[in-house]
Amino acid sequence: MNFQKISSSRRRFIQGVMATGALSAISSGPLISRAWAAETNPEQWVQSGCHFGAFEAKVVNGEWTDTRSFKHDKFPCDMLKAVREIVYNPSRVRYPMIRLDWLLKREKSDRSQRGDNRFVRVTWDQALDLFWQELERVQKQYGSSGVFTGFADWQMVGKLHKAGGAIDRALSMHGSYVTTVGDYSAAAAQVVLPHVIGSLEVYEQQTSLPLVIENTNIIILWGCDPIKNLQIEYLVPDHEPFGYWQQIKEKVTQGKMRVISIDPVRSKTQNYLGCEQLALNPQTDVALMLGLAHTLYSEKLHDEAFIKEYSVGFEQFLPYLTGETDKQPKDANWAEAICGISAEEIRELARQLVKGRTQFMGGWCVQRMHHGEQYPWMLVVLATMVGQIGLPGGGIGFGWHYNGGGTITSKGPVLSGLGGLNNPPKAVHAANFRGASPHIPVSRMVDCLLSPGKKLAFNGETLTFPDIKMAIFTAANPFHAQQDRNRMIEAWKKLETIIVLDHQWTASCRFADIVLPVTTRYERNDIEQFGTHSNKGLLAIRQVVKPQFEARHDFDIFTELCKRFNQNETYSEKQTEMQWIRRLYDEGRKQGQETGITMPDFDTFWNGEGYIEYPTGTPWVRHGEFRESPDLNPLGTPSGLIEIYSKTIAGFGYQDCPGHPVWLEPFERSHTGKQAESYPLHLQSCHPDKRLHSQICSSDNYRQTYAVNGREPLYINPTDAKVRGLKNGDIARVFNARGQVLAGVVISEDYAPGVIRIHEGAWYSPQEGGKAGTLCTYGDPNVLSADIGTSQLAQGPSAHTAIVQVERYQGVIPAVTGFGGPQLVQGTHA
Known part of the structure; x- marks a missing residue:
């Protein structure tokens, strides 16, 4: 597999959900006036969409005054x-x-001043001239390895206005540049699972939920919280899964289905379903899985026939499981001492797994830990031993909480986007990475900046870190995603020039040299799928208000940049925004006609309701074709089968990721870990319930609906709070050897003793801008997390391997510094 493609998988995976059929258009009356465009009427409702769902915006004299949900969304998102x-x-x-x-x-500036938030306003021509001059200077002086464009895209929906497509299209005409492999969400799983079960899995469609409802006896939610995470999608969510989860809730209530959440925390899904929980110790999931697997084997409950026909390597794994290789059987008693679940509970759960149809639903948080590759690999092994992979309502999946996983994919066309040029011109600068690697694992960027030229093992490759001098970020916020904020600040000083395109003054903007204002998705016209995996329909995303202040579309910014090297007409293909949207729609319409689907012409679609609903597809079973005929439908592994033992991974010779899944002690953990005396609390920093990563954290009024005394919430068990003299609403200092943050206390029984949570995406708000070690005044958990790779295999982030201490904050509480605009200064003196 070409792992360079993983970094763009979020943009491109959707191409795989295309289906065919006949059109069924909704014609229940227009949602809005036909004169929809921004500011054409004194008062109107305008249809739009975003990662939180489709909606209508009330616009009065050009100002957006109110918002209501889309009538075809039965479960609209609070966000x-x-x-x-x-x-x-x-x-x-x-x-x-x-x-x-x-x-x-310019490049000789004092980089220690980055983060002090002092900026000078310039014209667009000045800013783009400087952008262009820096591209030229760095390419000439350092070659392709000097330019980095590794983060883009999570901010925007829409087939045309994808930030990643816009920047790639432009800069590829100028020269080559360093890119990234993988992402922060699921890096460990993305690398290991293709070796084990043949595909990325995390972004794939799941078995249709109606089949789960009909056939499943037990659902195992392993670190998986779909009710929280299905609020958002990569495209515009239709929120259809919530209807299915209502049905699952009814079956749980009636005693017709068991759902067991394996998580140190009572998740939102567990509380919604009223289901069972196994509250294991943090970071001990693999030990629990091994205890379950040992019970299945020792009590002869495993499916020998399935293992023999559909997998390879069980005989290499077995000596480790039984203790033949290390004199330590991985039995339930051994697992109990590590994970905190009693041996009898472990044995009883193992027996229940094979009594009926069991569906394993794996989340992503568990693989964002040290040795995170072991968790998805071992969960696949456990599902293989149960023997139900490929059966309706059984088996294993890692995408149930993402992109509407488990919805039924429609038979409608999937529209393309801006994309690259069919016949691109010769680039201004030929590719020249000067012996360095053209790509790096995304979470190893700080390592790269601090140690150019260093060798790095990654998935069988030996990478050489490039000497990056210029970084460009668009629709991204690395000062949210990357771990160990203080180390990051030092690394950022290595960059000569940083350019950020954004519409919010994130910490990434404050640490930039050039900040370019882009339009929000609500100031653009576009079209997008309604439902990511479901592709339920096609939605017109209409401009709610005109671009505010001096904001410009990414497309227009890069058209103007290309003008500086005489490629602006090549870039834009001499087409306006609406001409592009019409072109993309017509391409989809042609695609539909070829498969028997009739779509209205563009003018009828755009000026009418602006929504087409596709015919519903048929239920589908993940890995069903493989189970039916493994010879005709092999997996994408070297053997075509599930690889319990991977000869490929074994051949890499990595001590921190051998040829089969194993229990490996993380570099730190609570609950009997070596460092627990100083820092006894495990810090969870999983996806928030009220944001998409760091997005909408700057929405002041909405933030106040969940903030505590103006700070990000710190969730803590009553026992842990009492020991520290904390009560609800207090401001606490959360700290370890890596940093310190302030957060607002929320005491909750949902959290096991020794486990706390601060959601990721809280804006970095340093008390002293640009200074490493300073207090974060709002509550960014990545001030506390460690920048250590999961293993040499995936080199993913280990954000959830973090232990801390908490105390009541003493002294005068500082103001929150992270929100609002920059300090505007004159450009003639410091």
């Missing part, structure tokens, strides 16, 4: 209350801005 503020909040990037000292000294 839609925050979207209007994205346009109008004080953190909005309004004008092109340049960091003061960089404007004076």
Whole structure:
């Protein structure tokens, strides 16, 4: 498999959900006036969409005043209350801005001043001239290895206005540049699972939920919280899974189905379903799985026939499981001492797994830990021993909480996007990486900046870190995603120039040299799928308000940049925004006609309801074709079978990731870990319930609906709170050897003793801007997390391997620093 393609998998995986059939258009009356365009009527409702769902915006004299949900969404997301503020909040990037000292000294600026939030306003021409001049300088002086464009895309929906497509299309005409492999969400699983079960799995469609409802006896939610995470999708969510989860709740209530959540925390899904829980010790999931597997084997409950026909390597794994190789059987008693679940509970769960149809639903948080590759691999092994992979309502999946996993995929066309050029011109600068690697694992960027030229083992390759001098970020916020904020600040000083395109003054903007204001998705026209995996329909995303201040579309920004090397007409293909949208629609319409689907012409679609609903597809079983005929439908592994033992991985010779799954002690953990005396609490920093990563954290009014005394919530067990003298609403200092943050206390029985949570995406808000070690005044958990790779195999982030201490904050509580715009200064002096 080409792992360079993993970094763009979020953009491209959707191509695999295309199906065929006949069109069924909804014609129940227009949602809005036909004169829909921004500011054409004194008052109107305008249809739009985003990662939180489709909606209609009330616009009065050109101002967005109210929001209501889309009538075809039965389960609208609460986060839609925050979207209007994205346009109008004080953190909005309004004008092109340049960091003061960089404007004076360019690449020789004082980089320790990054983060001090002092910027000079410039014109668009000045900003783009400087952008172009830096591209030229760095390419000439350092070659392709000097430019980095590794983060893009999570901010925007829409086939045309994808930030990643816009920047790639432009910069590839100028030269080559360093890119990334993988992402922060599921890096360990993305690398190991193709070796084990033949595909990325995490972004794949899951067995149709109606088949789960009909056939499943036990659902195992292993670190999986679909009710929380299915609120958002990569495209515009239709929220259809919530109807199915209502049915699952009814079956649980009636005693017709068991759902067991394996998680140290009572998840939102567990509380919604009223289901069972096994509250294991944090980071001990693999030990529990091994205890279950040993019970299945020792009590002869495993499916020998399935293992023999559909997998390879069980005989290499077995000596480790039984203790033949290390004199330590991985039995339930051994597992109990590590994971905190009693041996009898482990044995009883193993017996239950094979009494009926069992569906394993794996989440992603568990693989964002040290040795995170072992968790998805071992969960596949456990499902293989149960023997139900490929059966309706049985087997294993890792995408149930993402992109509407388990919905039924429609028979409608999948539209393309801006994409690359069919016949691109010769680039201004030929590719020249000067012996360095053209790609790096995404979470190893700080390592790369601090140690250019260093060798790195990664998935069988030996990479050489490039000497990056210029970084460009668009629709991304690395000061949210990357671990160990203080180490990151030092690494950022290695960059000569940083350019950020955004519409919010994130910490990434504050640490940039050039900040370019882009439009929000609500100031653009576009089209997008309604439902990511479901592809339920096609939605017109209409401009709610005109671009505010001096914000521009990414497409227009890069058209103007290309003008500086005479490729602007090549870039835009001489087409406007609406001409592009019409072209993309017509391509989809042609695709539909070829498969028997009739779609209205573009004008009828766009000026009418702006929504087409596709015919429903048929239920589908993940890995069903493989089970039916493994010879005709092999997996994408070297053997074509499930690889319990991977000869490929074994051949890499990695001590921290051998040829079959094993229990490996993480570099730190609570609950009997070596460092627990100083830092006894495990810090969870999983996906938030009220945001998409760091997005909408700057929506001030909405943030106040969940913030505690203006800080990010810190969730803590009553026992742990009492020991520390904490009560609800207190401001606490959370700290370890890596950093310190303030957060607002929320005491909850949902959290096991020794486990706390601060959701990722809380904006980094340093008390002293640009200074490593300073207190984060709002509560960014990545101040506390460690920047250590999961293993040499995937080199993914280990964000959830983090232990901390908590105490009541003493002294005068500082103001939150992370929100609002920059300090505007004159460009003639410091």
